[in-house]
Amino acid sequence: MGGIAQLVERLVRNEKVWGSTPHTSTKDFAPVTSPKIDRGILGGYQGDVHRFLLRHFPLAILLAALFLTTTKAVAEANYWSGLSSRQREILNSGETLILEEDLPGNPWPRFIVYHLVKATPAQVAAVFWDLRLDPKYVPNCLSVTILAKPSPHVIDGEYTLKMPFFLPDEVYVSRNTLHRRTPEDYEISWIVLRSRYTKSCSGTLSLQKHEKGTLLRYSNQVEPGSRIAGIMKNNAGHQVVASVKALVSQVAREMERPSDPLEKQMKALEESLGSPVER
Secondary structure: OHHHHHHHHHHHHHHHHHOOOOOOOOOOOOOOOOOOOOOOHHHHHHHHHHHHHHHHHHHHHHHHHHHHHHHHHHHHHOOHHHOOHHHHHHHHOOOOEEEEEOOOOOOOOEEEEEEEEOOOHHHHHHHHHOHHHHHHHOOOEEEEEEEEEEEOOEEEEEEEEOOOOOOOOEEEEEEEEEEEOOOOOEEEEEEEEEOOOEEEEEEEEEEEEEOOEEEEEEEEEEEEOOOOHHHHHHHHHHHHHHHHHHHHHHHHHHHHOOOHHHHHHHHHHHHHHOOOOOO
């Protein structure tokens, strides 16, 4: 709220400099008096603030509400603070935290996976954003073809995944979008445009700076579109977890042996964002 008070004070001072006159008369208001306060400069200043607040009270209320809403949104976006002490212990020990969230009307839950990565958010984002690299480290990913780039931070890719139980390969097209939430935090979201086995699929990879590197949060929601949804549920969950662990391992390999691939990935990330990133 200190910022709002400063804004009010600044506006009052500006109003005195500009020489604006009130839109309504204040002659009927009783003067602000106090036997303990000098009626010099301080008294005149208090009178200015009093008259200003009477005219702009609705604006002050609006600014206060906006401040509180923004503060709440920032707090909610900090995933680490939203975890329990036990969940933080799991992550601090180097393990992967796996959560499932039931969704009304959907036979599959939303899979949410957390992991602490010893790299910067930009480095993790750069490796993940390199879609053509997926077949080299993502389990069951056979190929990725870049179909289009509607904008520098949006890529449409066609993925081919090997399916279990002698089922035909899954071929789907996903639109991937890169976001920079803060100067140090990133998010990559995706939505499946067409698929052989699912009605809909969407998810996000959120990367937030942490004292140990990066807090990775991977969330994926799938609505299956075939009668084999029941037997595919466990496999889908395993695929999500395996993909996250594979990403963490790939980042670790590139960090252990800094080479041209990681530097090229970082440059590609900067080109997509249109601005430099933290190395």
